[in-house]
Amino acid sequence: MTGELRPSTRTRVALPARTVESRLIVVARAQRAEDYEPVLDVLIDAGIRSIELTLTTPGTFDRLPQLLARYDGAADLGVGTVTNSEDLARAVDAGARYLVTPITSTSFVQQATDAGVPIVPGGLTPTELFASWSAGASAVKVFPAGQVGPSYLKDLRGPFPDIVAVPSGGVDLAGAEAWLAAGAVAVSVGGPLLGDAFGGGDLGALRDRAEAFVAVCAR
Template sequence: MTGETAASRPALPTLTRDGRLVVVARAQRAEDYDRVLDVLVDAGVRSVEVTLTTPGTFERLPALIERYRGTADIGVGTVTSTDQLQRAIDAGAPYVVTPVTSAELVETAVAAGLPIVPGGLTPTELFASWSRGAAAVKVFPAGQVSAGYAKDLRGPFPDIRVVPSGGVDLDGARAWLEAGAVAVSVGGPLLGDAFAGGDLGALRERTVRFVEVCAGGPAS
């Protein structure tokens, strides 16, 4: 990594960085976001990744960003093309996430000053994105490795910022953070059936536990 790359690396937004928890909201319809995100944010979540696998996400995005402005970052996930990336930039997304290792996506985002978190699993994939100026790298699918992988990566890459994603439950969140991850990306283990009409009170209880763990508090 050159000094020039380090200096130009867009940083994760403050709310995301301080909260250390990104909730991946993969809904069936964009109209379902508000009722679930209201509970998440009220319970202390400071960063939500809305995904492009949900129809209507781009159309709903500006309203979501405004609704939670100053309280939670609303990033865009599952970005896999430069057209999608440009739409996220135009909408004012505070960060974007991609499941792939793509030099073009990273370089385009960095040139625009937009923090990007690209996915990868091998050291080669992760360092390729990090060296091009990614804000952090997403270890995906994290369920295929242990939390100790974060420590292993910092051997050859001491300054790399890791965010595990995919199969991270409550115990996993604690383990990854203790191993040096800068944040954890969580979906199903926290959301459960919330987007399928599930109990929002139960969602709040799960959310509070995750927020506490990511803040360094108790697991139960």
């Protein structure tokens, strides 16, 4: 059939074991890269084991080697909001443990897979998600997850029983539990966990929120 999507014969690069075991990715979107450490210190001390550093945070690439040296023994640091092949290559060269993009791009999947780095491309429709999965993505990012809900993953599993999904966007504490129960390999969480931490908020309260998410994802 013309235009039919066929499963890729390309070897799929697995997500880092530590990320899969924790079932939780925290999306760290700061105003500047210099603000990362105080917040990441709290997150990792609270049990967070996978953090996505976003390229919408100025200076992320410059800061990444320092952050990897500081945290690599304790957490997987990925690079997210990748929207062009040049940034993808730069993230690979910088040592990102995985890559996340908000878009569906089979060329990004091929580029990352050829480099041996896990990639999680975003999508919402069945066609978008299956295109990335069949191209060899490590997992697919259901985004924005808040527009559909956990039952959507159960529906997707009908035609795509093997698809590995990570919901992202508007996932709160109750949502994390529900998405994981629906079969998500992990949940991607930003604002509901971080709150105002990057804006000078209470880091003690951040620790409490992080510990609550860790506990839910460990069930």
